[in-house]
Amino acid sequence: xxxxxxxxxxxxxxxxxxxxxxxxxxxxxxxxxxxxxxxxxxxxxxxxxxxxxxxxxxxxxxxxxxxxxxxxxxxxxxxxxxxxxxxxxxxxxxxxxxxxxxxxxxxxxxxxxxxxxxxxxxxxxxxxxxxxxxxxxxxxxxxxxxxxxxxxxxxxxxxxxxxxxxxxxxxxxxxxxxxxxxxxxxxxxxxxxxxxxxxxxxxxxxxxxxxxxxxxxxxxxxxxxxxxxxxxxxxxxxxxxxxxxxxxxxxxxxxxxxxxxxxxxxxxxxxxxxxxxxxxxxxxxxxxxxxxxxxxxxxxxxxxxxxxxxxxxxxxxxxxxxxxxxxxxxxxxxxxxxxxxxxxxxxxxxxxxx
Amino acid sequence: xxxxxxxxxxxxxxxxxxxxxxxxxxxxxxxxxxxxxxxxxxxxxxxxxxxxxxxxxxxxxxxxxxxxxxxxxxxxxxxxxxxxxxxxxxxxxxxxxxxxxxxxxxxxxxxxxxxxxxxxxxxxxxxxxxxxxxxxxxxxxxxxxxxxxxxxxxxxxxxxxxxxxxxxxxxxxxxxxxxxxxxxxxxxxxxxxxxxxxxxxxxxxxxxxxxxxxxxxxxxxxxxxxxxxxxxxxxxxxxxxxxxxxxxxxxxx
Numbered sequence: 001x002x003x004x005x006x007x008x009x010x011x012x013x014x015x016x017x018x019x020x021x022x023x024x025x026x027x028x029x030x031x032x033x034x035x036x037x038x039x040x041x042x043x044x045x046x047x048x049x050x051x052x053x054x055x056x057x058x059x060x061x062x063x064x065x066x067x068x069x070x071x072x073x074x075x076x077x078x079x080x081x082x083x084x085x086x087x088x089x090x091x092x093x094x095x096x097x098x099x100x101x102x103x104x105x106x107x108x109x110x111x112x113x114x115x116x117x118x119x120x121x122x123x124x125x126x127x128x129x130x131x132x133x134x135x136x137x138x139x140x141x142x143x144x145x146x147x148x149x150x151x152x153x154x155x156x157x158x159x160x161x162x163x164x165x166x167x168x169x170x171x172x173x174x175x176x177x178x179x180x181x182x183x184x185x186x187x188x189x190x191x192x193x194x195x196x197x198x199x200x201x202x203x204x205x206x207x208x209x210x211x212x213x214x215x216x217x218x219x220x221x222x223x224x225x226x227x228x229x230x231x232x233x234x235x236x237x238x239x240x241x242x243x244x245x246x247x248x249x250x251x252x253x254x255x256x257x258x259x260x261x262x263x264x265x266x267x268x269x270x271x272x273x274x275x276x277x278x279x280x281x282x283x284x285x286x287x288x289x290x291x292x293x294x295x296x297x298x299x300x301x302x303x304x305x306x307x308x309x310x311x312x313x314x315x316x317x318x319x320x321x322x323x324x325x326x327x328x329x330x331x332x333x334x335x336x337x338x339x340x341x342x343x344x345x346x347x348x349x350x351x352x353x354x
Numbered sequence: 355x356x357x358x359x360x361x362x363x364x365x366x367x368x369x370x371x372x373x374x375x376x377x378x379x380x381x382x383x384x385x386x387x388x389x390x391x392x393x394x395x396x397x398x399x400x401x402x403x404x405x406x407x408x409x410x411x412x413x414x415x416x417x418x419x420x421x422x423x424x425x426x427x428x429x430x431x432x433x434x435x436x437x438x439x440x441x442x443x444x445x446x447x448x449x450x451x452x453x454x455x456x457x458x459x460x461x462x463x464x465x466x467x468x469x470x471x472x473x474x475x476x477x478x479x480x481x482x483x484x485x486x487x488x489x490x491x492x493x494x495x496x497x498x499x500x501x502x503x504x505x506x507x508x509x510x511x512x513x514x515x516x517x518x519x520x521x522x523x524x525x526x527x528x529x530x531x532x533x534x535x536x537x538x539x540x541x542x543x544x545x546x547x548x549x550x551x552x553x554x555x556x557x558x559x560x561x562x563x564x565x566x567x568x569x570x571x572x573x574x575x576x577x578x579x580x581x582x583x584x585x586x587x588x589x590x591x592x593x594x595x596x597x598x599x600x601x602x603x604x605x606x607x
Contacts, residue, residue, distance in 0.1 A: 064429050
């Protein structure tokens, strides 16, 4: 199959269309606007709908309506916009509705900046919005993987009737790489007997709802949802390991940052330090088993993240604090240099785990 | 014996939770009668709001979805865009539609979204126990305007039909009341028109229904109807504020 050169944001849009998504509701925000622009151009030509909402809040509620009506539906935004969508993410969870949400992160808090960031890790993995719930969070690090996880996102959303967030950053959204877009994936023709399509006078009415006034009923719903989450944690965690077999120091990093880690690992190994990388592809569920399997062999871990120590909590939990975990942070839109990471590897190698 | 009056088929067997004297029951019935008469229950999807009518999904015999506070028109937009052949309506109170959901209301109207909005205006937040609403009248006492709504401090009530009538996307906006038989009959006609417009693809239609809240107004049902006539109707005059008729077809076609 032919490779095409694509921007990350456009790859998401094209892959979503390939996955059978014909409805996109969004609101412009840098650095993800190309997703919307691509959809605006393409959807009318393939019988789909691109609709620019009056706000992120309206957009996510349109997603709720479209999902409830049975469609594969996408919205995309960047950090401040995701804050606004959080209300809807909670309702999607409470209603057990499938949807795919793209967050091309930028620096925060507040209006922050427009440069790349990974500061929404907590937002994405610790339930964005009120109440007990999770989203599946996919974190690709190259354009081909963006294409692949976008297809997977729609499949997982339908399979588990829940939200899947594709968590990228300004680098991934803006950079170009060749990728193969396979048009033979599942386009979501699966039956959705719960969808609101009208009873046709042939079945009982369907109700999509997140209100349970009886606490026992709500608790039961939440218990059931967490049983599902347990199954997902068991079956859907994904990661890539790079030179971890003999590694004394294992970097844990996702997204664009993980690519820079590989450079730092090459530099460290040239200096005789055995470093490796464990790259989570799913941030929720976090690849705990894979990390735990490396906990005995490694001397220390380093969480390399464009945030002030968010993912590091999951690394510590995953290895049950068996080994020291150091933090290598850049934030506010500053991207790590390989030298930043190398310096941290050397420090950790010398016993400084700060 | 022949049956001369019965419950509309589009209403479920569930017993309304509404307070005695509340007009939600009448308005629900009018919608259900219209769904029956137009024979569209099987293709209708209703959107319930947050407010007293949050449980509306239990009362209508069509597919239903419960929306976040104020977001019903956005949810309805999503449903309608996916299945344009479905008839989609929202049922919203004044806090839902004219305060927290103002943006969703205005923009679904300005897009000429082909949906039907039933807007119940009783000038108070009912479910939370009687607080000031965007439609609370100047001087009206509520839990959060205990000295009467002071326009210097709290501003003015919003006249929704007048506001939406200024938008090119609004096909039909009418204000009705359910305080007496004559007005109820007129309200039914308006509700039917708002649904018929959607069937015919004419675009955004809203019916504002002036209603009572005896519990939170602290009045008996009868006193409430009198209060509505004496206070609400002068501020919110009944009538058709917009009726594009067939003009809208070009825009929505």
